[in-house]
Amino acid sequence: MKVHEYQAKEIFNKYDIPTPKEKMCVSIDEVIAASTELGLPCVIKAQVHVGGRGKAGGIKIAKTEQEVNEYAKQILGMEIKGLPVKKVLVSQVISIASEAYLGIINDRTAKKTVMMACKQGGVEIEEVARKKPEAIFKVYADPLVGFLPHKARQIGLFLYDDPKTAFACAKIAEKLYKMFIELDSSLAEINPLVVTDSGELIALDAKINFDDNGLYRHPDIELLRDRESEDVNELRARESDLSYVKLDGNIGCVVNGAGLAMATMDLVKHFGGEPANFLDIGGSSSPQKVQNALEILLNDKNVKVIFFNIFGGITRCDDVANGILVAKKALNIKQPIVTRLTGTNEDKAMDILKEAGLIFAQGMDDGAKKAIELLK
Amino acid sequence: MSILINKDTRLVVQGITGRDGSFHTGQMIKYGTKVVAGVTPGKGGKEVEGVPVFNTVVEAVKKTEANAAVIFVPAKFATGAVYEAIDAGVKLVVCVAEGLPTIELVKITAYLKGKDCRLVGPNSPGIVSAGEAKVGILPGNIFKKGSVGVISRSGTLTYEIVDHITKTGLGQSTCIGIGGDPIIGTKFIDCLELFAKDDDTEAVVVVGEIGGRDEQDTAEYVKKYFKKPVFGFIAGKTAPADKRMGHAGAIISGTSGTAAEKVKVFEACGIKVGETPADVARFVKDKLA
Numbered sequence: 001m002k003v004h005e006y007q008a009k010e011i012f013n014k015y016d017i018p019t020p021k022e023k024m025c026v027s028i029d030e031v032i033a034a035s036t037e038l039g040l041p042c043v044i045k046a047q048v049h050v051g052g053r054g055k056a057g058g059i060k061i062a063k064t065e066q067e068v069n070e071y072a073k074q075i076l077g078m079e080i081k082g083l084p085v086k087k088v089l090v091s092q093v094i095s096i097a098s099e100a101y102l103g104i105i106n107d108r109t110a111k112k113t114v115m116m117a118c119k120q121g122g123v124e125i126e127e128v129a130r131k132k133p134e135a136i137f138k139v140y141a142d143p144l145v146g147f148l149p150h151k152a153r154q155i156g157l158f159l160y161d162d163p164k165t166a167f168a169c170a171k172i173a174e175k176l177y178k179m180f181i182e183l184d185s186s187l188a189e190i191n192p193l194v195v196t197d198s199g200e201l202i203a204l205d206a207k208i209n210f211d212d213n214g215l216y217r218h219p220d221i222e223l224l225r226d227r228e229s230e231d232v233n234e235l236r237a238r239e240s241d242l243s244y245v246k247l248d249g250n251i252g253c254v255v256n257g258a259g260l261a262m263a264t265m266d267l268v269k270h271f272g273g274e275p276a277n278f279l280d281i282g283g284s285s286s287p288q289k290v291q292n293a294l295e296i297l298l299n300d301k302n303v304k305v306i307f308f309n310i311f312g313g314i315t316r317c318d319d320v321a322n323g324i325l326v327a328k329k330a331l332n333i334k335q336p337i338v339t340r341l342t343g344t345n346e347d348k349a350m351d352i353l354k355e356a357g358l359i360f361a362q363g364m365d366d367g368a369k370k371a372i373e374l375l376k
Numbered sequence: 377m378s379i380l381i382n383k384d385t386r387l388v389v390q391g392i393t394g395r396d397g398s399f400h401t402g403q404m405i406k407y408g409t410k411v412v413a414g415v416t417p418g419k420g421g422k423e424v425e426g427v428p429v430f431n432t433v434v435e436a437v438k439k440t441e442a443n444a445a446v447i448f449v450p451a452k453f454a455t456g457a458v459y460e461a462i463d464a465g466v467k468l469v470v471c472v473a474e475g476l477p478t479i480e481l482v483k484i485t486a487y488l489k490g491k492d493c494r495l496v497g498p499n500s501p502g503i504v505s506a507g508e509a510k511v512g513i514l515p516g517n518i519f520k521k522g523s524v525g526v527i528s529r530s531g532t533l534t535y536e537i538v539d540h541i542t543k544t545g546l547g548q549s550t551c552i553g554i555g556g557d558p559i560i561g562t563k564f565i566d567c568l569e570l571f572a573k574d575d576d577t578e579a580v581v582v583v584g585e586i587g588g589r590d591e592q593d594t595a596e597y598v599k600k601y602f603k604k605p606v607f608g609f610i611a612g613k614t615a616p617a618d619k620r621m622g623h624a625g626a627i628i629s630g631t632s633g634t635a636a637e638k639v640k641v642f643e644a645c646g647i648k649v650g651e652t653p654a655d656v657a658r659f660v661k662d663k664l665a
Contacts, residue, residue, distance in 0.1 A: 106478050106479065106482055106558065106559060108558045108559055108588045108589070108590070108625070109588070109589060109590070109593065111481065111482060111485040111559050112482055112485075112486075113479070113482055124630065126629060126630045126631065126632050127630070127631075129632075130632070142486065143479075143482045143483045143485075143486045144483070144486050144487070181479060184477050184478075184479060186478060211477055211478045211479070211624075212620070212624065213451070213475050213476060213477045213478060213557075213624055214477035214478070214479065216451070216452065216475075217477070243620075243621075243622040245615075245616065245619045245621060247614065247616065255532075256532055257530065257531045257532030257533060257622075258530065258556060258621055258622025258623045258626060259528070259529065259530020259531065259532065259533030259534070259556070259583070259585055259611050259622075259623070259626075260530065260531075260532040260533040260535075260536055260611075261621070261622060262533075262585060262586070262611035262612040262614075262615055262621055262622075262626070263533050263536070263609075263611045263652075263653060265614040265615070266611060266612070266613040266614050266635075267652055268614075269613065269614045270651055270652060275614055278615065278619075278621055278622070280622040283513075283531075311532045311535045311536055311539075312515070313501070313513060313514065313515045313531065313532060313535060314396070314513055315532075342539075343515060343518075343535070344515065363654075364536065364653070365652060365654055
């Protein structure tokens, strides 16, 4: 789960990590009031869950009252990569002496938590990792004893020659680790971490992602979710215990299992079609779950054909069949449905569906081809 | 022969009295697995499918000489269940349970260091050594005893590929679902090390997906050390960036962990990649025929 910069900074402040003086605003009037309070010039930053805000014109420095007005109007109401900007962060301007990167993740390969530092700030760290890996200094934490102070000092001394700044940075690194572990984060970044003209360290930007699997033990973090900025259908899917991602095609796919769901999309594409979505109905799927899935799928008006690809294990094919039957009636589904059902209770499923007017497929290749054929 | 489990495996089922635990205990017994004990705290003394239930894994191991554990408990209790199995001294822990926080896997990995115990999973569909034993939820009827090893990050996609392999007339030695989480106990390379020493395995199929770089590391390993033929499949060629595709580990971060990148490294390291599940089975058949 992602949170906005302003929310991440509020969390930083709880952990005593310094951030600029700022205010989150939702209207032009609020922006004007905030700029008066913080003083001019000020920075106005769009709060959206995508990268590249600056390039898209979502970050502006306002030097006069007139500019505050103009930029507030511009940014509140613009769309960045399809997401409407409904909130902005108004911030004091910091005079920057130097910028660096400090970040922390769980390293999948090493199976350890790793702190990463880079002397360039404002960079895309994966880009640096690929092109210039030696520019990133990594320090691994021992999960059983934590992130020890001497390791934090190594980070500080890598980034800064001046010992006072280096040790101040070490303190920030320790706090960032503590926050990362306590809150089940999957990523925490200070990018850039800046040294101001007066020699102080400050987190100019903040990013925290949370491990979805850890959210059950942090109900307060779950409350930070910006439901408005999430896709309505993805949100509904999650609440129905389904996993859905919209794509741009017209063949709606309903599959049990994430790997098979991806393989089904790939197969549709392979045979020349365009998948409309990723949709995993999971294991032990009840008829109700199948109906929820179809409802979500059909909210996408591009869907012209529906392709069920079910390999029954825990999922019982007869449950899926009953779900299709009920949903077809309840939702008055007009689109043709291609079904491939194999595995547990396959025979019962065929009995249930034989009068339902569906198109049956032998195997997933056949199903994908039939779905594509129907569009011609 | 086979790897990880065989007809001598003595299994304890953690969470045996739950809906999934009891159902799959029956299925595993039907396949021929020696399920010797079950554990649910507070339900000791009962029986499920004729299997005695104990309050602790230690007691179950002591009374029944169980040497492997499978975990079917809700996410909230799964981390504790893994530690309990490790402490009871079983050699293999298969965690079917999903939804464990990633940081818990970091800690479990450190806890396992130096101990004679292997974790498979979490979020694993389980392991099948064809004709010998099955641990977990994979459907037994699609397997046939044979010489193809299968390793996969997925569940149903594995069934699809196994089914295709069986339909070509070939069979499997052992099939391992390693789990779809970002940090897992046993990775592709760990399985390949075991398959290298297994005389009954003549070829291996690696079923990967988007996210992380395990497939890339695996390909380099195969090129350097693995002598048997390896075939691959990568799911998620059409997946968009920065969206989690069901599995917690199946996410393209920015531009890294894409299917295209993985296919490229596989091919460069001599692993032939199937465009479709059916292709993979055909490649294996052509090679072993």
